[in-house]
Amino acid sequence: MTPDRGATPTPLLQVNDLVKHFPVRGRGPAQMLRAVDGVSFTVNAGETVGVVGESGCGKSTVARLVVGLTKPTSGSVLVEGGDIWARGKEGAERRRRMQMVFQNPTGSMNPRRTVGDAVAEPLQVLRAPGIRAKVEETLSLVGLKPEMADRMPHEMSGGQQQRAAIARAMISNPALVVHDESVASLDISLQAQILNLLVDLQDRLGTAYLFISHDLAAVQAISHRVVVMYLGEVVESATAVEFAARPLHPYSVALRRAALLPDPEIEQSRVEVGLTGDVPSPLNPPSGCRFRTRCPYAEQKCADEKPALRPAQDGHYVACHFAGIATATTALEGAS
Numbered sequence: 001m002t003p004d005r006g007a008t009p010t011p012l013l014q015v016n017d018l019v020k021h022f023p024v025r026g027r028g029p030a031q032m033l034r035a036v037d038g039v040s041f042t043v044n045a046g047e048t049v050g051v052v053g054e055s056g057c058g059k060s061t062v063a064r065l066v067v068g069l070t071k072p073t074s075g076s077v078l079v080e081g082g083d084i085w086a087r088g089k090e091g092a093e094r095r096r097r098m099q100m101v102f103q104n105p106t107g108s109m110n111p112r113r114t115v116g117d118a119v120a121e122p123l124q125v126l127r128a129p130g131i132r133a134k135v136e137e138t139l140s141l142v143g144l145k146p147e148m149a150d151r152m153p154h155e156m157s158g159g160q161q162q163r164a165a166i167a168r169a170m171i172s173n174p175a176l177v178v179h180d181e182s183v184a185s186l187d188i189s190l191q192a193q194i195l196n197l198l199v200d201l202q203d204r205l206g207t208a209y210l211f212i213s214h215d216l217a218a219v220q221a222i223s224h225r226v227v228v229m230y231l232g233e234v235v236e237s238a239t240a241v242e243f244a245a246r247p248l249h250p251y252s253v254a255l256r257r258a259a260l261l262p263d264p265e266i267e268q269s270r271v272e273v274g275l276t277g278d279v280p281s282p283l284n285p286p287s288g289c290r291f292r293t294r295c296p297y298a299e300q301k302c303a304d305e306k307p308a309l310r311p312a313q314d315g316h317y318v319a320c321h322f323a324g325i326a327t328a329t330t331a332l333e334g335a336s
Ligand SMILES: Nc1ncnc2c1ncn2[C@@H]1O[C@H](COP(=O)(O)OP(=O)(O)OP(=O)(O)O)[C@@H](O)[C@H]1O
Pocket: 022, 033, 034, 035, 053, 054, 055, 056, 057, 058, 059, 060, 061, 062, 214, 282
C-alpha cells in the first residue's frame, strides 16, 4: 500500500465551536451568562497550546469543558477524532486520556491521605502490586524523592505540592494535560523551575499541554502556539514565534505591552494601551466586537458588525476589522 504522505494527521484535541452558557437567576427572569461563546482550536500530539486572557474571560470554563468536568451547552470536544461525550466506554476512555493540574495543588488533594495515594488516584487502584513502584518512579520523574510518597500534603512546600500534582496528572500517561494557572501561585523562581520541568517531561514523554494562564510571559515561555481569549471568544491565535513578532489584535498588543512592563508601571501602561476599566459582563456583552468598549481604535463598524476569526496568514488567525492597526512595532516602541 502506498503511504498517504499528503494526509494531515488528525489533531489530538479538537475544540469545535464550544459554547457554555450558565443560567443566572436574579430578581427578574433568568439570564444567560455567556462564559464561553463559540471557541474553536486544536492541539496536536506533543505540542503546547497556551490560552491567555484577563480574569473572567472563560479560560477555566474552557479547561473544564476540555477535560470533561463540564458538559458544553453546544459544540464538541474531540480526542483523536472521537467525541469525549460519546456514550459508554468510548467517551469515558477519551476523557481519561486527559488530566488537569489546578492552580492550588492542596485543594485537589485529600488532606487526610498520603501524597502517594493522591498521586496513584488516576490509576483507580491504590493497593495493587506494582502501584508503589509506579508512584515512586513518577515522583522521581518530577524531581521529588520517592519517600515523599509517605508524606501528608501539608508536610510539603508549595513547589513540592505542585510537583506532586504534576506527578498525579502524569502517572496514567495521558495524551494531554490541561494546566489551569498551574504556576500562578508560585514565586518567579519556582515558576521557572516548574516550566522547565514541564518542557523536560514533554521532551521525554511526548505529552501535549493546554497551558492556561493570565500571565502572557509564562504562556509565551512554554507554548508552541498561543490562543488569546476575550470575553468568552478567541480573538487571535498564532504560533508563539509569529505571535511574538507580530500580534495583530489590539487586545493582544495591549496584553503584550502590559506584560513587558515592570509591576509598578502596569497601571500606567493599562491606561496607555486602552486596557482601562474592567472586562464587560458576560451577561450582557457589547454588540459587534466585544473588545470595542476598551479598544482605542474602535469605529462604528466595530459596534455594528462582529468581526469573524479570519486567517491573516498561514496559521495566524485574528478577529478584528482593522487587524494590525496596533502593530507590535508601534506599541512596543512606545513601551520602551
Ligand atoms: N458555574 C458557574 N456558574 C455561573 N457562572 C460561572 C460559572 N463558572 C464560571 N462562571 C462565570 O463565567 C465567566 C468565566 O469564568 P472563568 O472562571 O472561566 O474565567 P477565567 O478566565 O478562568 O478567569 P480567572 O482568570 O479569574 O480564573 C465568569 O464571568 C464567571 O463568573
